[in-house]
Amino acid sequence: MSNLPLIVMAGASGDLGGRIARALISRxxxxxxxxxxxxxxxxxPTGLEVVPVDFADHDRLRxxxxxxxxxVSAVNGLGDxxxxxxxxxxxxxxxxxxxxxIPSDYSLDFTRTAPGRNRNLDLRRAFKAKLDAAPIAATSVLNGAFADLLAGQAPIVLHGIRRILYWGEADQHYDFTTK
Structure with a gap:
């Protein structure tokens, strides 16, 4: 039995959550x-204590x-x-x-962006307001956008036509990280 403190995770079945869970287990x-x-x-990932819950059941979730x-929350989606x-x-x-x-904030620093410009960042901003008002310590991980976005589902790098998409100024700085 480990003497290390217990971490409870939501989102371990996803790509990023699975990576976080495997990193914790490996340590x-x-x-x-x-x-x-x-x-x-x-x-x-193997090595987890798995607890199926109905996330609408407060008593079971508590x-x-x-x-x-x-x-550690590594959930992803929209408002729901x-x-x-x-x-x-x-x-x-x-x-x-x-x-x-630790909320599911794994993103660029939404605290430095204008509200109303990006739905996903606005959702994180709204949750941050609730978290900041709560009687619990919080840590956000603002790591930049994931580099797979450069050529993935919403590509910025268009290899076929040798173009880079940008909004606003062409010399806009972006923060990217790998998973």
């Missing part, structure tokens, strides 16, 4: 993954947060996930007296 950190009741166990020293589900997770963490919450 011997006890990690409890809260998953939707229909999540297939094969989607999860109980699943018991004994945690930190909640970034605001609603994550808010329920935050409320459960507070009720379970968890001292720290």
């Amino acid at each position: 011997g950190v006890p990690t409890r993954a809260l998953v939707r009741t229909n999540t297939r166990q094969a989607q999860l 109980a699943a947060c018991d004994d945690a020293t930190c909640i 996930v970034v605001l609603d589900l994550q808010s329920r997770l935050l409320d459960a963490a507070i009720a379970a007296s968890v001292p720290r919450f």
